[in-house]
Amino acid sequence: MKFKMMQAFITSRSLLWHLAHGKTIRWIFVFSFFLIFSFQFSSAQLPLSEGAKASVITCGAGDDFYTSFGHSAIRICDSAQGIDWVYNYGTFDFDTPNFYWKFMRGQLDYCLGRFSYEGFMFDYQSEGRFVREQLLNFSPQEVNNLYLLLEQNYLPDYRYYRYDFFRDNCATRVRDMVYAGCGKKTVDTLPDAGGLSYRDYLHTAMRDKLEWWAMGVDLLLGLPADHRCSADEAMFYPLVMEQEFDQMTIDNGEKRLCGPTVTLLKENRSEIPDSFPPFVVFALLFALVVVSKVCDNRFNYRFSLFAFLTRVLFVLAGLIGLFLLFMWFGTDHYCTEWNLNILWASPLLLLIAIRMERSPKWALWLQLAMFAVALVWVVWCHLSVGFIPIIFTLALCTGGVLRIKN
Numbered sequence: 318m319k320f321k322m323m324q325a326f327i328t329s330r331s332l333l334w335h336l337a338h339g340k341t342i343r344w345i346f347v348f349s350f351f352l353i354f355s356f357q358f359s360s361a362q363l364p365l366s367e368g369a370k371a372s373v374i375t376c377g378a379g380d381d382f383y384t385s386f387g388h389s390a391i392r393i394c395d396s397a398q399g400i401d402w403v404y405n406y407g408t409f410d411f412d413t414p415n416f417y418w419k420f421m422r423g424q425l426d427y428c429l430g431r432f433s434y435e436g437f438m439f440d441y442q443s444e445g446r447f448v449r450e451q452l453l454n455f456s457p458q459e460v461n462n463l464y465l466l467l468e469q470n471y472l473p474d475y476r477y478y479r480y481d482f483f484r485d486n487c488a489t490r491v492r493d494m495v496y497a498g499c500g501k502k503t504v505d506t507l508p509d510a511g512g513l514s515y516r517d518y519l520h521t522a523m524r525d526k527l528e529w530w531a532m533g534v535d536l537l538l539g540l541p542a543d544h545r546c547s548a549d550e551a552m553f554y555p556l557v558m559e560q561e562f563d564q565m566t567i568d569n570g571e572k573r574l575c576g577p578t579v580t581l582l583k584e585n586r587s588e589i590p591d592s593f594p595p596f597v598v599f600a601l602l603f604a605l606v607v608v609s610k611v612c613d614n615r616f617n618y619r620f621s622l623f624a625f626l627t628r629v630l631f632v633l634a635g636l637i638g639l640f641l642l643f644m645w646f647g648t649d650h651y652c653t654e655w656n657l658n659i660l661w662a663s664p665l666l667l668l669i670a671i672r673m674e675r676s677p678k679w680a681l682w683l684q685l686a687m688f689a690v691a692l693v694w695v696v697w698c699h700l701s702v703g704f705i706p707i708i709f710t711l712a713l714c715t716g717g718v719l720r721i722k723n
Contacts, residue, residue: 363461369395370452371460371498373491373575374403374437375559377447377584378522382530384446386522387555389488391495392434392450393464401434404467404494407487409480423649427480427487431471438582445586451562451575455498463498470494483515483542483652488555495562495574504574505566507548515652516542516698518554532595532701536637537644539656543698595703603710606630610717627714628670634711635667660691661708674721681719688712 376388390405408430410416419425441448455463470476480486496504516538523531544550552558565574609622641662644653665684669676688708695704 363457364398365393365395365400365457365461365464366397367457368397369393369400369457369460369464371455371463372450372452373495373559373562374581375449375451375555376441379444379446380586380589382527384444385527385530386519389491389555389558390437391463391467391491393460393467394434403432403434403437404471405430405432405437405487406478406490421648423481425480426477428478429467429470429476429490431467442582442585445584446582447580447584448582449559450579450581451559451577452579453495453498453575454567454572459498459500462500463494466494466497479649481651483550483553486553488558489553492549492552492558499567503568505568505570507561507564512545513551514543514545514698515550515553516700518546518551518557520699522554527589528592528595528701528703532703535700535704536658536662537641537656538652539645539654539658541652541654595701596706599703599706599710603706603713606710606713610713623714623717624673627717628673630711630714631666631670634662635664635670637662638664638666657691657694658704660687660694661704661711663687666711669715669718674718676718676722678719678722681715681722684715685712685719688715 372392374390378385390403392403394401409427613623641656641659692708
């Protein structure tokens with residue numbers, strides 16, 4: 318018996334090391350296999366009582382940007398033992414040295430936090446966010462499996478992990494732990510449905526009330542964000558995971574993964590006011606550039622407003638392009654790679670801003686071709702419509718410079 322317990326302990330430590338280094342799926346099931354066979358002794362020797370329950374907690378969006386996608390956690394409740402913990406994979410330390418620099422470069426470690434159920438609920442009640450619970454249809458052994466795994470993961474050596482917004486976040490960690498808690502049983506995952514991309518799921522959370530944030534996210538994300546998600550991958554979004562867990566079964570449909578969804582807290586927060594649409598703002602900018610061009614042609618002012626606006630816009634777009642290059646090559650964010658916004662926010666515009674009508678003709682024509690490709694990408698991948706007037710404005714300015722040169 319001692320050998321079996323030691324075997325399970327060593328295996329669990331190995332799993333948590335691999336969790337911390339991103340090698341999750343294979344080692345989760347290795348751990349589950351050993352756990353289910355190593356702790357098959359009497360219920361008196363299990364850490365939790367027969368009446369212990371495990372559940373998945375889903376929380377609604379908050380008012381801040383980083384809370385606008387909701388949240389997920391795991392609750393372990395054992396009234397007989399006086400245990401009622403919520404395990405939360407979404408915590409981080411603001412006192413981390415170089416916090417913002419690490420966050421921007423994708424090098425910030427998140428950690429597993431363990432909170433009392435009352436304290437967890439108080440925080441979400443004060444923010445007016447809804448909280449819903451799905452009770453997992455686990456046997457007492459499976460509840461103990463999940464509890465032991467979470468407690469091991471909560472040890473100081475294993476609680477930290479490198480956060481990845483799409484592939485390793487507070488929701489995907491919950492998903493993987495639930496799968497592991499089933500032990501040798503298999504979770505019947507859902508067939509891929511909808512064909513939505515990571516970007517599409519983000520839009521569902523932001524497009525209605527957070528249009529400026531949505532546009533900023535679209536600016537930063539590259540082609541990896543347009544990957545069509547499988548049902549498993551879509552669970553990076555907590556509300557999608559809640560819906561999928563509600564439909565999942567265990568062992569070829571023998572029983573449902575979880576019971577009916579129960580609302581613990583109803584949403585009670587002020588509705589976010591509508592923001593002024595980015596499309597309107599940048600359409601007005603386009604109109605201003607058109608008017609400045611017409612006035613320059615008609616009145617031949619000594620000071621050219623069109624040339625001034627052109628130079629300013631080229632410098633701004635070029636600087637944005639340099640930032641996108643940094644996010645592509647200078648960070649660990651895989652989702653900011655292959656960002657085709659670099660076609661319209663091009664560093665080439667900085668050179669054109671310096672030389673203006675003295676710019677090589679090939680550079681002006683190349684930039685116009687890049688605007689055309691960028692416009693196709695914006696429309697094809699359903700990026701924020703605010704980019705459309707921006708591209709037309711920059712193209713108009715480039716065309717104006719080309720006309721002066723001719």
